[in-house]
Amino acid sequence: MSRYLAVVGERCVACGACMKVCPKNAIAVKHGVRAVVSPEQCIGCGLCVKTCPAGIIKKVERE
Amino acid sequence: MKKKRWYDYLWIYTPVYLVLGMFNILFAWLGMIEFLIPLGIALFGGGKLFCNQYCGRGQLFDLLGNRLKLSRKKTPPRFLSSPWFRYGFLAFFMTMFILMIITTVHVFSGAQDLKQAVTILWTFKLPWQFAYHGTLLSPGVAQFAFGMYSIMLTSSILGFVTMVLFRPRTWCVYCPMGTMTQGICSLKEGK
Numbered sequence A: 001m002s003r004y005l006a007v008v009g010e011r012c013v014a015c016g017a018c019m020k021v022c023p024k025n026a027i028a029v030k031h032g033v034r035a036v037v038s039p040e041q042c043i044g045c046g047l048c049v050k051t052c053p054a055g056i057i058k059k060v061e062r063e
Numbered sequence B: 001m002k003k004k005r006w007y008d009y010l011w012i013y014t015p016v017y018l019v020l021g022m023f024n025i026l027f028a029w030l031g032m033i034e035f036l037i038p039l040g041i042a043l044f045g046g047g048k049l050f051c052n053q054y055c056g057r058g059q060l061f062d063l064l065g066n067r068l069k070l071s072r073k074k075t076p077p078r079f080l081s082s083p084w085f086r087y088g089f090l091a092f093f094m095t096m097f098i099l100m101i102i103t104t105v106h107v108f109s110g111a112q113d114l115k116q117a118v119t120i121l122w123t124f125k126l127p128w129q130f131a132y133h134g135t136l137l138s139p140g141v142a143q144f145a146f147g148m149y150s151i152m153l154t155s156s157i158l159g160f161v162t163m164v165l166f167r168p169r170t171w172c173v174y175c176p177m178g179t180m181t182q183g184i185c186s187l188k189e190g191k
């Protein structure tokens, strides 16, 4: 397991920019409402964090 | 890099649209595609597939900002993603859209003359008669085209500016179509 994990904040606009950059297909927009991270697949690379135009994804340390 | 699919080239749509409208404004009617398809997808259970996969505008800003490095890639201001701003902008956008339809109806009925101008940012009128060569139909058809083109050009300008200033797809945060389709999906999810 990676040390870090992406976490999507409240104000997701469901644009899908994050899922386009994720190298592991670990993040996807669900039902057109918001992006959801799959913790098993996420490697905490932070690409989505830098891409999200709403600036609402955070890289956090896994528990 | 992920494997490219046919729909990864839809970014071509926006530049082609804007150029066609400089030759003949009636092409502006093609803009209806960008209204009806996303709404249709959202209404019929496809979620935000349009934004996530097919929207040429989102792809174009991605291309300009990332590939051509035109974006400063700074985190956009927080207010942009607030529901107040997003739904407020949607309401404003729809109001202007309805006013445009009313003008079109007036021109159809002959109560108002056709204005051969493209309005950017809802304020500045650009003379655009060079792209109007008459129509066999009612001048109202042309009036709608001028209105539609104004909307497309305005959103391209706003999107371009925020692409440069902030992250490439900043427009997607306050894009009225994006807000509307997400709103529909949220309602359907009952959240």
Ligand code: SF4
Binding pocket: A005, A006, A021, A022, A023, A024, A025, A026, A027, A037, A041, A042, A043, A044, A045, A046, A047, A048, A049
């Ligand atoms: S941090 Fe990296 S692996 Fe995890 S969701 Fe974001 S882009 Fe994908």
Ligand code: SF4
Binding pocket: A008, A011, A012, A013, A014, A015, A016, A017, A018, A019, A029, A034, A035, A051, A052, A053, A054, A055, A056, A057
């Ligand atoms: S890029 Fe950001 S706003 Fe867009 S879907 Fe992903 S988390 Fe949501």
Ligand code: SF4
Binding pocket: A015, B038, B050, B051, B052, B055, B056, B057, B058, B171, B172, B173, B175, B176, B177, B178, B179
């Ligand atoms: S938010 Fe607007 S510009 Fe962005 S992908 Fe969706 S429809 Fe296209």
